[in-house]
Amino acid sequence: MDDTILLETQSLRKEFGALIAVDNVSIRVRANSLHSIIGPNGAGKTTFFNLLSGNIEPTSGRVIFKGRDITHLPVHRTIHLGIGRSFQITNIFPNLTVFENIRLACQAMGHDNFRFWQDASRFKKYIARTTEVIELVGLTSRAMTLARALPHGDQRKLELGMILAPDPELLLLDEPTAGMASEQVPELMALIQRIRLAGNKTVMLVEHNMNVVMNVSDAITVMHQGQVLAEGAPAEIAANKEVQTAYLGGLYRTVISNQ
C-alpha cells in the first residue's frame, strides 16, 4: 500500500427529485488499498458506486480517477480506463456458458469487435485470457455450464471473473456476498483478497454487514442518509459512537425526531 490517491471524489452530489441520495461526498481512495463503504439501508452506497462507474451522472461534484476527470464518462468508457464494477444483484448472461460470459468480457478489451467475417474462436488471445480468468476464480470445471445453471455462489464468482477479465486497476464490488450462504462468505472474501494482493489492485467494497469488512479493510467510509458519517481505519470505525448509533439506533432515532 502506498500513498498515491487512485480515486477521489469532490463534493459528489446526486438528487433524485427531492431526494438527495448522495450528499457532498468527498473521499480519497489510496492505490492498492481495500476501501470499504458501509452504511445502513438507503444510505446511498449503491448510488455512490453508480456515480463512480458512470452508470448515472451526478448532479454536481467531480470524480477523479488517476488524475483524470471521469465525472461525465459513460459506463462503457470507464471500464476501458480500468474500473470494473459488480452489482448487488447478479448481473450475468444467464443463457450463455461460463466460458462465453468471460470470453465476452475479454473480447471487450480488444479491437476485434467488428471482425464479423471471422469466427470468434480464432482469436486465441481472448481464449487464453478467458481460460486464465476462469482458473483464477475457480470455475474451470464449470466452464461449459450455462451461467443460469450455476449455484448462486458460483454465479458471484463468475461475475467477479467478468470484472477481472480486462485486468482493471480498481474493482468496485457492490455487496459481493449478497445472498450467499454465510459459510461461503469467507471463501469469497479470501478470493477477493488473493486477487487484490496478487494483481496490485485497489478494491472498493460496499457492504451491509460490518463484520465482513472489519478484518480485511484498510480504510472504511461509513455513509448515512447520503452523507459521510465517519471515515478511518477499521478500529477507529468500530469505536465510533456515531457509527454505532447509525447502525443500531439510527432508524429509531430518526423516527422519534420526526414526531
Added chain:
Amino acid sequence: MQNVTEQPSAKAMPLLKRAKDNFGSLVTLIVLAALPFVVALYDGQSLSSLLANEAGSSKFVQGFVIEILILGIFALSYDLIFGITGMLSFGHAMFFAVGAYLTGIMIKSFGWSLWATLGLVLAAGVLQALLFGIVLPRVKGITFALVTLGMASVFYIVIQAREFGEYTGADVGLQGVIAPDFLNPSTQRLRFYFIVVALTVLIYLLYKRFVTSPTGRVCVAIRENEGRARMLGYNTFYFKLAALTLSSITAALAGALHTLHQPIVTPNVAAMSFTVSALLMILIGGVGTLNGALVGAAVLRLLQFGLSKYFSESASFISGAIYVAIVLFVPYGIVGTWRLKRFERQKGWENLLKLMGVGKRKE
C-alpha cells in the same frame, strides 16, 4: 429468449465434424439441387425440355421453391435483429418493400441495368438501417417496435399515394416489370432457381459466420442482457446498428429478388401483415436459430398453398389454428425444439441400436 444459438467452441472444428454437425443443411442443399431434375424425371419430362424451361411440374416446383427461399431470406434477416440481437421491429416489411419497389421502378421507369439497380438497392438497405438507427439509442423494446411501425406505416402510405402513382402504381402496385433476359423468371427459370438457391446458401453462411463472429457474439450478449454488455465496455449502439444494417441489406435484396421473380409487386409487401409473417416464420422455425427461419418459410408457404387448395375459403381460419397450435405446443419452434431435445434423441437412438443388438455398449 431461449438459448438455441450455437456457442463457439474453444477449438476449431475439423472438416469432417463440421460436415456432421451441418448434416441437415447439407442434405437440404443436395435436395434443393436435385429437386428440379427429380421432379422432371417423375413427370416424364426429358432433360432437354427441362433445360429449355418448358412448362411442367418441375417448372412449377422451381417457382414455388424460389418463393419459399425469398421468404426464407426475408425471415432470416428478421431473425438476425429479433432472434439474435433481441430488437423487436414492426417495420421490417419496409426493408423488403424498399428493395422490391426500387428494383421495379428503376428497371421499369428509368431503364436502369440490373447491376446498377442492385447497387442502389444495397445502398438503400444501408440508408434504411441508418434511418432506424436514429432512434436506436433512444428507445428500446416495445417503444422501438412502435417507432419502427410508425416509419413503416408512413412508407406504406407513401407507396399507395396517387401522387406517385406514375412510378409506384399506387394501390394497385407495380405491374409489368420486365426482368433482364438472362434472368427472366419465365424463360430462364432453372437458371434463376439456381441463382436464388446459391444466394440463399451464401446469405445463410454469412449469417452463421456473423453469429459466431466477435460482432455476433456481442449481439447475442445484447439480447441476453444489454446493460451488462455495456458494462463490459461495449458501446451497444454500434453492434445493434451493425445487425440492423446487415438485416436491412438482406431484406432489401430479398425484395429485389421478389420483383425479379414476380412481375407484380403489390403494396402488401410493405404492410404490417408482412412483418408479422416474418415473425410467424421464425416462431414456427425457432427464434434465433437461423435455419429455423428457412424451415419456417417452407412450412408457412406450404401451409398457405396446401390449405388454400383443399379448403379454399376456410384456409385462413385453419392456418390460424395451426399457428396457434405450433406456438402452444412447440414453443421453441421446430428447429429450436429439435436442438433442445438433442440429448433425448441421442438416448433414444442408442436404445434403438441396443434393441437391434448393434449398438456399442457404453458402460
